[in-house]
Amino acid sequence: MSLQPCDSLWRASAPAAPTLNALDQDLDVDVAIVGGGFTGLSAALHLAKFGVSVALVEAAEVGFGGSGRNVGLANAGLWLEPDDLDRQLGAEAGRALYDALAVAPDYVYGLIEEYGIECEATRNGTLHCGVGKAGLTQLQRRCEQMQRRGAPVELLNTADAQARIGSEKFNSALFDPRAGTIQPLGYARGLAHAAVKEGAQLFDQSPVESITPEGEGWIVKTATGSLKAQRVILATNAYGEYGVKDQARKFVPIFYSQLATKPLTPEQLDVILPNKEGCWDTCTVMSSFRMDQQGRLVFGGMGGEKHYHASWASQRVKELWPVLQKVEWEFSWTGKIAYSEDHLPHCQQLQRGLFSVAGYSGRGIGPGTIMGKELAEWFTDRRDSLSAPMTTLRDIPLREVKRMFYEVGAHTYHVGQRTHVIG
Known part of the structure; x- marks a missing residue:
């Protein structure tokens, strides 16, 4: 299987990863x-810090997968509204997960500094x-x-939201000062160095070819080496096809x-996101937008068809910010999100000592x-x-049909929005 890197801004601008090699030996480790x-x-x-x-x-x-391809919003919490989280898990468990992720930005930025x-x-x-109206109601409820x-x-009220975003197309915004933006591939590579x-x-x-039990532990085999361990963590999320295919069936x-874009002019930067917050909207087919530190506007949306996505994005950006009537895209890339049926992350203990963590649903x-x-x-x-x-998750029934539903829905939305803007 040929694994090609994506042509992304993040890959073009991230500091180098540590120099690594393919696994070409048989190692015995704890995890x-x-x-x-x-x-x-x-x-x-x-684990290494704890002496394991x-x-x-x-x-x-x-950082090849979603970690190196995402928007780079270091947010607190989950996509789910807090009350929905409590309803799904129960008040005590819901609050425990909410509290753990409420301080996630503190921990991320702490690691970055450390x-x-x-x-x-x-x-x-x-x-x-x-x-x-629906978007305002949602934000009022979340707030x-x-x-x-x-x-x-x-x-934020309409006037304050529009001033912070630089666009008259929004009627409100929920501001979270705990959060921020990062260069996601740079962060992943930095974690690797650490x-x-x-x-x-x-x-x-080193794609994994098999994971099999042996005695009290497991053997993880690649084409040229193996790892013998008491515990195994499967952390491929939406990219389970690269070694752990059966877990991919648990998520959509x-x-x-x-x-x-190419770096914007100082005049454009004075208008568009002057405070450099990371943003996403309340539309059913969500869009995101943010700046990098070189003054490029990074704009994203659901769907993987680059031709329609780029055409829609150009029109949408012009509609949001009339100062950008000439949009020049410098980079374009696509990643995958693992959506769980309940929109919650899950750690599954598949068998004794074998764990799978996935389902961040875009966060x-x-x-x-x-x-x-x-x-x-x-x-x-x-x-x-x-x-x-x-929990041990079951395979999602009609997983491919659900994936196509999201993809067709996003495609239809982009085409419809483009037609609406042009017309």
């Missing part, structure tokens, strides 16, 4: 990790941008629920595409980092349980 994204790298870093022998194998390169990770860390908050749990969020510094062994270009993969930076840390703490008896649900 083996499959997948070099936020969860796997965080687990490797913390750990080895990680990545099918392509560190290990000197170069990832364009900007902590100016995020804006959830309201569209239409009330989050404030009731102690979150320092603020619902893990190596702490003593973890990392291997890239959703494509999400992004484009980045992987904070939860992935926290879940990796918690697994390391749990394995070393530093905590009694995980914040995320410990």
Whole structure:
């Protein structure tokens, strides 16, 4: 299988990863990790820091999957509204997960500072941008629920929201000062450097061919080597086809595409997101937008068809910000999100000593980092349980039909919006 890197802004601008090699030997470690994204790298870093022998194998390169392709919003919490979280898990478990992820940005930015990770860390908050009456109602509901749990969020009125976003197309915005933006691939590569510094062994270009029980532990085999471990963490999320195919059936993969402009002019930067918050809107087919530190506008939306996505994005950007009547895209890339049926992350203990963590539903930076840390703490008896649900998930029925439903819906929305804007 040929694994090609994506032509993304993040890959073009991220600092280099540590120099790694393919696994070409047979190693005996305490914990083996499959997948070099936020969860796997965080687990490797913390396990090594706690004195546990750990080895990680990545099918392509560190951050190849969703970790290196995402929007880069370091948010607190989950997509689910807090009250929905309590209804699904129960008040006590819901609050435990909410509290753990409420401080996720603190932990992410703390790691960035502790290990000197170069990832364009900007902590100016995020804006959830309201569209239409339904969008305003949703933000009012979210604001009330989050404030009731102690979150320092603020619902901006129309004038303040439009001034912060630089567009008249939004009627409100939920501002969360705890959050911010990062260069996601830079963060992933920085976690890899930190893990190596702490003593973890990392291997890239090493797709897993089999994971089989042996005695009290497991054997993780690649084409040229193997890892023998008491515990194995499967941390491939939406990219389970690169070694752990059966786990991919537990989640619906959703494509999400992004484009980045050439650096904007000082006059344009004075208007568009002058405070550099990361943003996403309340539309059913969500869009996201943010700036990088070189002044490029990064605009994204659901769907994987680049031709229609780029055409729609150009028109949508002009509609949102009339000052951008000539849009020049410099980069374009697509990644995958793993949606669970309940929109919650899950840690599944598939068999004794074999764990799978996935299902961030598009919010992987904070939860992935926290879940990796918690697994390391749990394995070393530093905590009694995980914040995320410990459940064995069933295969999602009609998974491919559901994936196509999301893809066709996004395609239809983009074509319809483009026709509406042009007409």
